[in-house]
Amino acid sequence: MATMETIENSDIATDAIADGTQALQHDAYDVQEFDRAVETYQRLAVAVSSAGEKLRTAPALIRDLFWSFHKRAPRINENVALKPAFAVNRRILEEIMSAAE
């Protein structure tokens, strides 16, 4: 049974990522879903780490992409102030989302 202590000490995301790295609108549930997917599917975990070696912004891009496929109505957050390096992620995401339609 979960106690307050275990809940407080757990790594469960309780908020959206608001550090200017994510281009897609999302919430804490989406973050949890992605974290669970990384834990469950080893290939995704490997992809996050190997893509991150090629492109430092890739882990955030993978998160955005995952949500773009997983969410019922994914939307790019036009209001978020993305960090300059992550602006390319938004372009890539736009292209992939348009290609996926």
Next chain:
Amino acid sequence: MREAGSINDSMISAIATIGACERAIEALDPNSRNQVNRLAAANEAAEKLFGQADVLDELASQATAQQVEDLRKRAARARAAARRQERAAAEIEESLDTDDDERDRAIRLAARQGMAEALDEAEAIQNAIAAFGGGYSTSDGGGGMPREMTAQEKIELAMRVMRSPRLKLIAEMCGRFTRIAMSVQKSRVSHPPSEITSITIGNDLAHLLPSEVALLGDPDLEDLFYLRFAERRLLQYELEGRESEGRGPIILALDESGSMSEPLGGVVKEAWSKSVMLGLMAIARRQKRDLAVIHFSGPNQLRTSIFPKGESAPLGLMDAVEFFFGGGTVFEPWMEEAVQLVDQDQFDRADVIVVSDGLASISARTEAEWWKRKAERKMRCYGVLIGMEYGAEALDRISDAVMTLDDLKQDLDVLETIFAIGGNDHAADERNL
């Protein structure tokens, strides 16, 4: 990709993400990649240095007078370094062309290719989950009752299917076979509608409410009856039939001689017979009937898989589907095994279906024993002979009916017959006699 089922499905979403992302990053030219990396590194360094400066200032506010000056100096140095990083980041940002149409086009094309590959993989996995996880369930009651597979089971299943072209092919074929099986079962009205469940409107004379029939008795209202009849608006009982559960068990004997791995009409015979197995399993699962699959080939090559009520763990089912002897063809051992099975209560009055691509002969002793037990245990046997007439006579001698197939692409009639056999209700048949 989303239409293929990625919404709310973490596994399909992960596959799509990996496919699209890897290709998109590859499509990003080395110069852009390098600039993005340098920009991200400069931003991160600036953030880190500003953070260090804040900590040093904080420490200075609590430090002794001797330490204050040193801490303040270190904080100022960190801030200066952070600003240098910011300036470097700004320069990289300026040189980074965010509106490069050529690059965007390359990314879009690469992502499309990645997603197409991911789509193939996702479809193969979905086929496999449906075929081996008890899927192909539809809202109209078809295809058995799948239980929710865990993520781990899905991964194991997916990995195994992606490693085995045979399993992938059978999973692909299984969808059609199961749909035919379910459609045949649905169209068999062995339990005609008899229970009133509601009142509806229509013009079925046999089910009209007495008040509607009474209209005919009054000349003034007779025309009203005809009007409602023409418009299908007469009140009538809505009836439903109930399908009894627990029909007879099924024994499927599969020839796994080497020749079964050859194609006939472009379809591998073994894959076809295993798809029949999965179609029968869907029937067994839906009707809660026990199913035994006897794999047979040479003299000492016999393996029996039992699926109580047509249920099986996905990996166990894959074992049975993937199993293949590849030896010769000897009929006696599977016939003896089938006889032993029908001697058990679980397989009493079984329908035995044997799928083979030919045999040489059956000994007189085995044949005599077969007929004796067949009569005693009220079992029925149906033979499916694929690709040749050789052995048809021997198969005919032990079967109630034999179906032959010369082209596995033209198999609909045979499949409908097999799946109708798989739905036999011996008790009902006896009642009707």
